[in-house]
Amino acid sequence: MINKIKIALVDDHNLFRKGLIKLINIGDSKQRYDILFEADNGNQLKEKMKTPPFPDIILMDIDMPEVDGFESVEWLQRTHGDVKVLVMTMLEKEAAILRMLRMGVKGYIHKDIEVEDLHAALESIAANGFYYSEAASEVLHQNLNGLSNAPIHLSEKEREFIKLAATDMTYQQVADKMNLSVKTIDGYREALFRRLNVKTRVTLALYAVKHGLAEL
Amino acid sequence: MINKIKIALVDDHNLFRKGLIKLINIGDSKQRYDILFEADNGNQLKEKMKTPPFPDIILMDIDMPEVDGFESVEWLQRTHGDVKVLVMTMLEKEAAILRMLRMGVKGYIHKDIEVEDLHAALESIAANGFYYSEAASEVLHQNLNGLSNAPIHLSEKEREFIKLAATDMTYQQVADKMNLSVKTIDGYREALFRRLNVKTRVTLALYAVKHGLAEL
DNA sequence: AGCAAATACAGGAAAAATCCTCCTTTGACA
DNA sequence: TGTCAAAGGAGGATTTTTCCTGTATTTGCT
Structure with missing residues (x-):
């Protein structure tokens, strides 16, 4: 086999990533997998995805600093639609699973699975293009016609605002710092309250x- | 070397455990480490610690279902005081670190470290009996000298108030929930603002x- | 060109949070 | 037994936050 399957890992825990690499290599007797790169979070992923070579499969965590898994997947779908994403997380919440499936990820597995299942997932995605665990299939099946979860994307300004909102500053002070009117700040607040459900x-x-x- | 260093892993994520085992074995050129057993949480740990052989070092996560790391360490200190515990978590909270150090764990490392540091930690514990990361040493040092931390003691009510203050509830609702007047709540707030410097x-x-x- | 978002901003009202000063009760204790 | 401290509370003033309804400009897309 000439073309190896190129894999990328996105998870904020170095130890977990390194361990995962070993696990992947261990079960890879035919040397078919090639770990292309690792990333700490979505931002680093974007950096690495700027120039080829691109991975075939990305193993992605959801809970990460700065740019989380949801944002990352959304970004990937827009910019690298052919890359297959295998979400690998400790979140079992139906909402999270559903949202990911809707965004078109190719697989969703829990971090607390057997090593063989991880290999099965990789095999399946490489061969068939997808892999759904019991739980994910269940959710998918029962929600063929569910509600729509808008992915939460925050703009640069929104990020800045939210950061300043988490301090002792009044909105007036925040406005001054961002060179905007208090009323504009109020607009950001309102919009974020709704979108973030707070x-x-x-x-x-x-x-x-x-x-x-x-x-x- | 006849006596291998027996290691046990306590973490609720199977994939993490398996990966960790690989990482430990990889860096163990002299075959000095021997993974004795794994446990999903504190309860399983107690089961395994009923009968010999006992591990020399236990790698322990804090955040686990049922019986968490704190409880487990406490139990270990009571029943197996000679077993060395290396806490390995994603919690960087000073309070957590301090609590663990006080309970006598032999090391505290963040999950997001380099593989070499993990090996260094194991080596150090095996050789010297302890290993403290930068962060942990820092916390320990600052608390021995009492430089930064006044031992801010919070009463039970204050704890409850502060917890409720970190929600969407208004102070009126908090007051109702605590069966106190809004004015009393206002008093707690005022006092805490001053003491906690917020x-x-x-x-x-x-x-x-x-x-x-x-x-x- | 045309239209839908996104962005920036206003006025004004209502609700909460913050700040200050001043009580009463209760229990420890010198 | 008098004093002091802590807990619970009142009234009222002021500032901030939150909510609602609109408007003007810019920008991306078709």
């Missing part, structure tokens, strides 16, 4: 921390 | 998360 600045700040937009 | 509810909420008083 009701007060307090929970907005917590969202910021949770998603790595603000430091603790 | 100026708004937003930063109070962030303090709560940082110190593990509220979940994200």
Whole structure:
């Protein structure tokens, strides 16, 4: 076999990535897999995806700082539609699974699976183009006609605002710092409250921390 | 070398455990390490620790279902005081680190470290009996000298208040929930602002998360 | 060219949060 | 037994946040 299957890993835990590489290589008796690169988060992924060679399969975590898995997948679909994404996470929430499936990922597995299942997933994606675990298939089956989850994409300004919102500053001060009117800031706030499904600045700040937009 | 160093892994993510095993074996050119067993959580650990042989070093995660790392370490100290625990987690919270160090763990490393550091940690524990990462040493040092941390003690009510303050609830709702007057709540707020050196509810909420008083 | 988003901003009202000063009760304790 | 401290609370002023309804400009796409 001449063409190796090129794989990329996106996960914020170095130790997990390194371990995963070993696991992949161990089960790869025919030397078919080639780890192309690793990335800490979505931002680093974007960097690496600027120039060829591109991976065939990307193993992606969801919960990462800065740019999370959802954003990353969305970006990938727009810019590298042919890359197959295998989501690999500890989130079992139906909403998360569904959202990922809707975005067109090729597989969804839980981090707490057997090594053989990981290999099976890779094999299946390489051979058939997809792999759905029991749980994911279940969700997919029961939700063929569900609700639509808009992916949460934040603009640069929104990121900046949300970061400043997670401080002691008043909105007036935030506005000054961003060289915008308080009223514009109010607009950002309103929009984000709706999109992020929070009701007060307090929970907005917590969202910021949770998603790595603000430091603790 | 006749006596191998017996190691046990306690982490709820199978894939992480398996990967870790590979990483440990890879860097173990002299075949000194022997993976004795794995456990999903503290309960399983207790099972395995019922009968010999016992591990020399236990690599332990904190965040696990049922019985977490804190409980497990406490139990270990009581029942197997000679087993060396190397905590390996994604929590960087000072409070968590300090608590673990106080309980006598022999090492504290972040999951997002280099493979070499993992090996260094194992080597060090095997050889010297302990290994503290930069972060952990820092925390330990600052707390021995009491430079930065005044031992801010929070009463039970204050804990409850601060936890509720880190939500979408208004102070009126918090007051109702705690069966206190809004004015009393206002008193708690005022006092905590001063003691914790924050100026708004937003930063109070962030303090709560940082110190593990509220979940994200 | 035409139209839908996205961006920036206003006025004004209502609700919450913040800040200050001043009580009452209760229990520890010198 | 008098004093002091901590917990719970009141009233009222001021600032911030939140909410609602509109408008003008720019920008991407068809």
